[in-house]
Amino acid sequence: QLQLQESGPGLVKPSETLSLTCSVSGGPTKTSSYYWGWIRQPPGKGLEWIGNVYYTGLTYYNPSLKSRVTTSIDTSKNQFSLELTSVTVADTAVYYCARVRDFSYHMDVWGKGTTVSVSS
Amino acid sequence: DTQMTQSPSSLSASVGDRVTITCRASQTISRSLNWYQQKPGKAPKLLIYSASSLQSGVPSRFSGGGSGTDFTLTINSLQPDDFATYYCQQTYNMPLTFGPGTKVDIK
Numbered sequence: 001q002l003q004l005q006e007s008g009p010g011l012v013k014p015s016e017t018l019s020l021t022c023s024v025s026g027g028p029t030k031t032s033s034y035y036w037g038w039i040r041q042p043p044g045k046g047l048e049w050i051g052n053v054y055y056t057g058l059t060y061y062n063p064s065l066k067s068r069v070t071t072s073i074d075t076s077k078n079q080f081s082l083e084l085t086s087v088t089v090a091d092t093a094v095y096y097c098a099r100v101r102d103f104s105y106h107m108d109v110w111g112k113g114t115t116v117s118v119s120s
Numbered sequence: 121d122t123q124m125t126q127s128p129s130s131l132s133a134s135v136g137d138r139v140t141i142t143c144r145a146s147q148t149i150s151r152s153l154n155w156y157q158q159k160p161g162k163a164p165k166l167l168i169y170s171a172s173s174l175q176s177g178v179p180s181r182f183s184g185g186g187s188g189t190d191f192t193l194t195i196n197s198l199q200p201d202d203f204a205t206y207y208c209q210q211t212y213n214m215p216l217t218f219g220p221g222t223k224v225d226i227k
Contacts, residue, residue, distance in 0.1 A: 039164075046207065046218055046219070046220050046221050047156075047164065047207055047209075047218040047221075048218070049215055049216040049217065049218070060214055061215075062215040062216075063121075063215060064215070096163055096164075101169070104152065104154075104169060104170055104211060105152075105211035105216060106154040106166060106169035106170070106209075106211060107154075107156075107164070107166060107209075108166045108169075108175065110163035110164060110165070111163065112162075112163055113163050
C-alpha cells in the first residue's frame with residue numbers, strides 16, 4: 001500500500017527558505033503513470049495547489065507561487081521535495097504531498113500533512 | 121485561472137438524508153472535476169474523479185455528475201462518518217484549483 005510522509009522544519013523565519021521532503025513507500029516514484037504533487041492549506045482555509053513534479057524532473061507550478069517555488073525528485077531515494085523561498089507569514093500552512101494521476105491530475109494518495117509556521 | 125465556487129458553503133443534515141453539493145467552474149472544464157472529503161486534522165481523501173468515477177474503496181452512496189461548468193456531489197443516506205468538509209477541484213486547466221469547500225454537519 002502506497003504511503004507518503006512529509007518531513008521538514010515546523011518553523012521557518014520570514015525571508016528564509018521553506019524546505020520539505022516527501023518520502024514514498026510501497027511503490028516507486030519512477031513511474032510514467034503519476035506525477036507527485038504539493039498542496040497547502042492555511043489555518044482555517046481551503047486548499048491551494050503548489051506544483052507537480054514528474055519522475056523525469058518535468059514540473060508544473062502555480063503561477064501565484066512560481067517565482068518562489070522549486071520542486072525536485074530523487075527516484076533513487078524514492079522521495080521528492082519542495083522549496084519555497086522568501087517566505088512570509090502568509091506561507092504558514094499545513095503542507096501536503098500527494099500522488100497525482102497523469103492526464104486526469106486527480107490526487108489519489110495523500111500524506112498526512114506537516115504544519116509549517118513562519119515566524120520570527 | 122479557473123475559479124471554482126461551491127454551494128452551499130455549509131449545510132446541516134441528519135443521518136439518512138440525501139445531500140447534494142453543487143460546484144461551478146468559471147469556464148468549461150469538460151468532465152475534469154474531482155471531489156475530496158476532508159475531516160478536521162486529516163488530509164483530504166479522493167471520493168470522485170473525472171466528474172463521476174468512484175474512487176476505489178469509496179462507498180457507493182457517493183456519486184458525482186455534471187459536465188462543462190456545473191457539477192454535483194450527492195450523498196445518498198448520509199452516514200455518521202460523512203460529516204466533513206467537501207472540496208471540488210478542476211484539473212482541466214493549469215493552475216489546478218479547488219473550490220472553497222462545503223461543510224456538512226449534524227442537524
